[in-house]
């Protein structure tokens with residue numbers, strides 16, 4: 001019990017700061033730009049994230065980014081959300097937003113930080129500018 005008590009009272013730097021690492025987005029994503037322009041023609045942009053921990057793929061479309069852009073709620077735990085924000089704060093001046101998920105294969109928390117670009121009145125396309133990956137609970 002002494003050990004648990006110790007852990008409860010001290011923050012270990014490796015738990016606090018190494019919980020997320022930043023990876024160049026193009027190392028895991030096969031597409032970084034999500035444009036809605038051709039949605040009605042069925043040529044909406046799509047992209048796959050490939051987890052390097054478990055090789056699982058997660059599929060995205062422009063709609064996923066549109067939804068995340070309009071709703072700033074995280075899908076991560078409060079602790080994971082805060083750790084991700086510490087590791088890579090959002091640039092509010094660029095209107096950055098995030099798309100968060102847990103890898104369906106290994107449950108690792110992942111955050112895609114993306115930047116909106118207004119290409120017509122009220123119409124945006126999105127560019128993934130940063131990728132944060134947490135530790136898999138199994139590793």
Ligand SMILES: [Zn+2]
Nearest residue numbers: 051054103106
């Ligand atoms: Zn995974």
